[in-house]
Amino acid sequence: MGSDAPAQESTVGVRRRGSTLRRWLGENPLGLLLSAPYTLFVIVVFLIPFGFGIWMSVHDFYFTAPGVEVPHPFVGFENFATVLGDPVVHQAFGNLLIFLVINVPLTVVLGLVLSSGLDAVVHWKGFFRISYYVPYVTASVATLAVWIFLFNGNGVVNSMLGSLAPDPSWLANPALIMPLIAVYVTWKNLGFYILLYLAALQNVPKELHEAAQLDGAGRWQRFRSVTLPAVRPVTSLVVLLSIITTGQIFTEPYLLTGGGPNGASMTPALLMYQQGIQQGKPDIAAAIGMILVVAVMIVSLVSRRITEGRTR
Numbered sequence: 001m002g003s004d005a006p007a008q009e010s011t012v013g014v015r016r017r018g019s020t021l022r023r024w025l026g027e028n029p030l031g032l033l034l035s036a037p038y039t040l041f042v043i044v045v046f047l048i049p050f051g052f053g054i055w056m057s058v059h060d061f062y063f064t065a066p067g068v069e070v071p072h073p074f075v076g077f078e079n080f081a082t083v084l085g086d087p088v089v090h091q092a093f094g095n096l097l098i099f100l101v102i103n104v105p106l107t108v109v110l111g112l113v114l115s116s117g118l119d120a121v122v123h124w125k126g127f128f129r130i131s132y133y134v135p136y137v138t139a140s141v142a143t144l145a146v147w148i149f150l151f152n153g154n155g156v157v158n159s160m161l162g163s164l165a166p167d168p169s170w171l172a173n174p175a176l177i178m179p180l181i182a183v184y185v186t187w188k189n190l191g192f193y194i195l196l197y198l199a200a201l202q203n204v205p206k207e208l209h210e211a212a213q214l215d216g217a218g219r220w221q222r223f224r225s226v227t228l229p230a231v232r233p234v235t236s237l238v239v240l241l242s243i244i245t246t247g248q249i250f251t252e253p254y255l256l257t258g259g260g261p262n263g264a265s266m267t268p269a270l271l272m273y274q275q276g277i278q279q280g281k282p283d284i285a286a287a288i289g290m291i292l293v294v295a296v297m298i299v300s301l302v303s304r305r306i307t308e309g310r311t312r
Contacts, residue, residue: 115197
């Protein structure tokens, strides 16, 4: 009996250590090992730069030559006060709101309608899918060159419209440039969202449509009562991804107009580039970035509550 007591204590200790390890590593430590490279990638590429951005936004920071050390005093919310009082920043976020109001509904409606049409296609289904997806994987520089060719003062669109062409032209018109960019981004990214909707539509049981049809439901009634509820989780994802895309808009206004005319296509991301790189004010750019992150998070949470709350 006396010799069995140390063995039992040892067994209990091993079990306790094993339970502690399982609590930290999970039931399958191999999964943690396999996810470690991506976790490291997120930390290095996202978390560390984001933390440094927060630090810059509350300090007087500017770029110096390599090896030169200068003080960066803490300034608190001074950079944020400067940003919030700048009318250019107000205009940039207002332009982003215009883009959001056009891009998100257009993406959801066109993505759902076109994916429903593709789901009903019997022949050439693969060809149509690839056709819609090609703009998404094509470089923005190439596709924007086509849009400049179409919408410049002497472009194809104005030639077709003739006397109905806007004056000033599309790319120089403050009232039209941001809607034009929103339509372009919708067109370019639409193929990706169509594939998301197609995957959801193909998982809808056909028995539901057949039962609704037997009950006398028409095509629109079946779409509203069967299809829409089935794809609502994907719609929530599409809205979320569109909002995140809105916050990142940079390439399109930079290549099309450089933020003009008169700031009508300026976006926060483009303004961060101008302030941080061109004007040497990275602390101001970091403050704009932090405000942009908070704004995108708030809009994303609200949209998620609206789109997913109805499913409960």
